[in-house]
Amino acid sequence: MRYDVVIAGAGPVGLLLACELGQAGSAVLVLEQAASPDSPLKRLPFGLRGLNAPTLEALDRRGLLDAVAAGQVLKPEKGPPPPGTAHWLSQGRKLGGHFAGIPFALDNVDSGRWPWRLRSPVGTQMAVELQALEAVLAERAQALGAVILRGAGVQSVRMGADEVQVEAGGQAFRGRWLVGCDGGRSTVRKQCGFSFAGTDPEFTGHSLSVELEDPTVLSPGRHTTAQGMCNFNPPGTIALADFDGGAGHRQPLDRESAQALLRRISGREATITALHLATTWTDGARQATAYRRGRVLLAGDAAHVHSPLGGQGLNLGLGDAMNLGWKLAAVVRGEAADALLDTYQAERHPIGARVLEWSRAQVALMRPSAGSRALAAIVADLAETRDGATYLAERVWGVGQQL
Missing domain, CATH: 3.30.70.2450 (Alpha-Beta Plaits)
Structure with missing residues (x-):
C-alpha cells in the first residue's frame, strides 16, 4: 500500500500531525522506533510539560482540550503540586513562569499590553504529563484512520520524484510524502541530507x-x-x-x-x-537550514533542538504540526500546489530561530561566572517590574506567536 503521508515518530508532534492529516482524509502511516508508548521519562516527574497559549487554543479548536485537561498535573483548586514538581511552581505567590529559573509573578503581568490578542476561551498555560498527552493524541489519530506501527524505527530513506520509500523495522513502506518527527537525532534528517546548523553544548x-x-x-x-x-x-x-x-x-x-x-x-x-x-x-542548539527537501519535510525536534530550559520545545513542535498539517493535506488532496509547503518554512523557521536564541540567553545567565551572576541579578530585578514580567509572560506563554 502507498500512503499519502508517512510520519517518522509517534511523539506528540508526529501524532498531532497525524490527527491534522487524518481529519482531512489523508491516508497516514506513523512509524515509531519504541515498541511501547510507555516510558518512565514520559511520566512524572520527568514527563512534566507545559502547554502554552497557542497550543491550548489549537487543541481547543480540534476538540482535544477537554481530554488533555482531564489529565493536567496542576489544577488551581487542587492545592499543592505533586512531589518532584518544579520548585518555582510551589511558591505561595502565584507565579506565571520563569526565565533561567528566575520567576515572574502573575500579579505583575499586564495583559492589556497585548491589544492584538483576541479574547480566548482557554488559559495561557497548562501543565500536563507527556505520556497522558501522547495517549490522547494517539487515540484521536487512530480514530481518524491513521495507522501507528510501533517497534519500527526508520532505517533508510530513498527519495524519488513521485514518492518516498522508507525501510523501517525490516519492512518497506511507500508514501507520497515523508515527514520526519523522529527527534533530535532524526534518522530522516540524516538520511535525506538536511543541514543542521547551530552551536555546540556548554553543559x-x-x-x-x-x-x-x-x-x-x-x-x-x-x-x-x-x-x-x-x-x-x-x-x-x-x-x-x-x-x-x-x-x-x-x-x-x-x-x-x-x-x-x-x-x-x-x-x-x-x-x-x-x-x-x-x-x-x-544545551546544544541547532536548526535545519531548510525544513523541506523534495518530498521530505521535518517538524519538531527533527527540525530544531535546544535545551529544555523554559519548556518551549514541545510547544514549538506542536506549532510546526498545526502549521504543516493543513498545508500538506491540501497538497495531498490536489487543492494546492506543492509551493504551498514553502510557506511552512517561511513561517515556522523564524519562530524556531527565536526559540533557540531564547534558550541560549538562559544559558548565558546560568554560567558559573561572576559576570553571569551579575547579569542574573539584574534580570531578576527586571522580572519584578510590570514591564519585565509582561515581556517574559508574552514570550513564555507564546501570546505574541502565530502558528
Whole structure:
C-alpha cells in the first residue's frame, strides 16, 4: 500500500500531525522506533510539560482540550503540586513562569499590553504529563484512520520524484510524502541530507530520581554554584547542569558516580542511597537550514533542538504540526500546489530561530561566572517590574506567536 503521508515518530508532534492529516482524509502511516508508548521519562516527574497559549487554543479548536485537561498535573483548586514538581511552581505567590529559573509573578503581568490578542476561551498555560498527552493524541489519530506501527524505527530513506520509500523495522513502506518527527537525532534528517546548523553544548544536564540519606542537606529550588547549577525538588528529583562542554551526555551513571557528581556540583555532602533513574541532555542548539527537501519535510525536534530550559520545545513542535498539517493535506488532496509547503518554512523557521536564541540567553545567565551572576541579578530585578514580567509572560506563554 502507498500512503499519502508517512510520519517518522509517534511523539506528540508526529501524532498531532497525524490527527491534522487524518481529519482531512489523508491516508497516514506513523512509524515509531519504541515498541511501547510507555516510558518512565514520559511520566512524572520527568514527563512534566507545559502547554502554552497557542497550543491550548489549537487543541481547543480540534476538540482535544477537554481530554488533555482531564489529565493536567496542576489544577488551581487542587492545592499543592505533586512531589518532584518544579520548585518555582510551589511558591505561595502565584507565579506565571520563569526565565533561567528566575520567576515572574502573575500579579505583575499586564495583559492589556497585548491589544492584538483576541479574547480566548482557554488559559495561557497548562501543565500536563507527556505520556497522558501522547495517549490522547494517539487515540484521536487512530480514530481518524491513521495507522501507528510501533517497534519500527526508520532505517533508510530513498527519495524519488513521485514518492518516498522508507525501510523501517525490516519492512518497506511507500508514501507520497515523508515527514520526519523522529527527534533530535532524526534518522530522516540524516538520511535525506538536511543541514543542521547551530552551536555546540556548554553543559551536560543530568536529571536524577534518587533517594537521599538526608534530603535536608540540599536546599529546595534552583541554585547556581561554582561548578554549575543544582535544582532540587524534594524528596528526590534533582537536575544538575555541569559546564563540561557536553562531555557527560549519554554517559551512564551508577549510584556512586551520581553521588560524586551531585556533591561536586552542589557543593554539599549529600549521600544517595538509591538511584532510580538518570538521564542526560545538553544545551546544544541547532536548526535545519531548510525544513523541506523534495518530498521530505521535518517538524519538531527533527527540525530544531535546544535545551529544555523554559519548556518551549514541545510547544514549538506542536506549532510546526498545526502549521504543516493543513498545508500538506491540501497538497495531498490536489487543492494546492506543492509551493504551498514553502510557506511552512517561511513561517515556522523564524519562530524556531527565536526559540533557540531564547534558550541560549538562559544559558548565558546560568554560567558559573561572576559576570553571569551579575547579569542574573539584574534580570531578576527586571522580572519584578510590570514591564519585565509582561515581556517574559508574552514570550513564555507564546501570546505574541502565530502558528
